[in-house]
Amino acid sequence: MISLRDIHKTYQMGDVLVSALQGVSFSIDKGDFVAIMGPSGSGKSTVMNLIGCLDTPTSGEYVLDGVAVDQLSSNDLALVRGQKLGFIFQQYNLLPRQSALRNVEMPMIYRGVSGAERQRRALAALNLVGMGQRVDHRPNELSGGQQQRVAIARALAGSPSVILADEPTGALDSKTSSEIMELLRRLNQQQGITVVLVTHEHDVAAYAARVLTMRDGQLIGDQRN
């Protein structure tokens, strides 16, 4: 599903070249549940941006679901993101003035999905995450955990190949955190959805089937729970 080979990423910061990734290689199979861990500055966010097709590597190969995406233009990357990826963010990033339903429908607008089909899929996704009773609520009428469930529904609705979660519980209390992680584990185990998440919390990483550990731009650990 995901295959990274000898990925290097170098940033220009002022006059200094910062080497964020120094030859990272790993593969993630379909249906896997992977946590990427590491202290800040370890390069885990950079890996996440690359996997999420938000950025391209300086060198190396990246194949996502059969498509070589390492050298695509930014518009083609957007196309890949829309069709193959679902994003979950720490801050939920819901549109504040739109209902939960409209929020979940939103990414499919850019794929040209018809209104009826969008609504059908959005309702199914909201039901799947347990938000079927609150489709007309706006984000400010929902708790943090509920907002994150809507965000998960948004990620699910377009049938992505992979769901990418960037610190999905970072803004939640521990009880809600475990509810969200249970939801992600259930989606992974029952629906067979591939999940990749970035976290620096061991409790959170414990939900994953496989943990990749990063330090100083290199992969230093790869273990199955």
Next chain:
Amino acid sequence: MTTLDVHAAPESAPVAADSILFQPIAASSSGFGSLWEVVRISFGSLLANKVRSLLTMLGVIIGVASVVSLLALGNGASASITGEIEAIGTNILTISAGSQNRGPGNATAAQNLTMDDAKAIEALQLPVIGVAPQLNSNAQIVAKSADKNAQIIGITPAFQVVNNLTMQQGSFITDEHLQGANTVIVLGSTLAKDLFGNGQALGQTVRINNQSLRVVGVLTPQGGSAFGSEDDRAYIPITTAQKRLFNARTPDGNGYRVGSITLSAINASDLDALQSRVSMLLRERHHLKLDGSADDFNVINQAEILGTLNTITSMMTLFLAAVAGISLLVGGIGIMNIMLVSVTERTREIGLRKAVGARSHHILMQFVVEAAVLSMTGGMIGLLLGSIIPIVVTQLGVLDAPIDLQTVGVAIGFSLGVGLFFGIYPAQRAAKLNPIDALRHE
């Protein structure tokens, strides 16, 4: 859009394929298929910020309203002036003594248009309704119980035909009066009222320069014109003016001066030809050389005056509209300003939309449409507000100021243009945002 095949080599079917979520999405992601949705998003965000949207539109509203009302009023005023001139007649040539090159100090040297010139023009048998020489002077008219300073115009009977004058009482100056240089006078309606009140003017006597003149007619009211009221004037035979009242003998003593000669063409299209024929005759009679020496007379072509006035009024209208256009421009800058603020405020939203699959043209479109909707709506409101003044003015009968389709088109076209022009730059900034940075934006 792209030849990228994102469905290449899909892996094995998902585990729980019964869910609708695992059916492939049957939709094309190409082109502007989602344009309507993008337009809806734009409307949504404008409605979410009603007060700001309204304030942003205000500049365009004021701009378009002033363009619309000024264009309508300007066109109305122009039509009204043209109408008045056309009422006087667009087929009139007026020849007056003196040349355009002479300063006012030389006026006496130019008193050389004579009765004989008028007779010579008449002898040409031109296609005219009449040739009407006249001699104007101001004098005190003294009646029994009132007196008034008025313009006394010495004329021939042709004057009545040329100027379409009709009689309220009595008759106009006749050929007999002219030949006999009779002491008779025809009064304008207002002048008759001023001198005789509501009493009978016909048959009464007035005195001018110690000459008694008998009132033989009173004109029907002609109404005001751009050049003062015709109803304040008095008309006498030109011969009477020349010989008895104002001593208009030429310096050489062989003839009598006239102030001007008016020709009324049968066809307005003949005016230019008439003008050159008459000019040629007069130059010949006045012994002016063909070497380009200046005319010692002046020909005013009514059609030319109309053209000049039209040019002036349309320039005034354009000038006013340009001033109004500046406020439209300022309105456009206001839109750009707010759109830039909006892009900055919504950086995270833009980042999110791009992260979940919006391409640059989607974002560009969203913000351009927002700007265009703002300015178009402003334009419509401005059009409605701007129509109020011309409609009220027309209803009150002050001026007929119709709002034509052209004005509507200009208003809407301009406001759309302003929106697109000033919306492009903020929209491009939004479309160029990098999703990673935009999502991190606080």
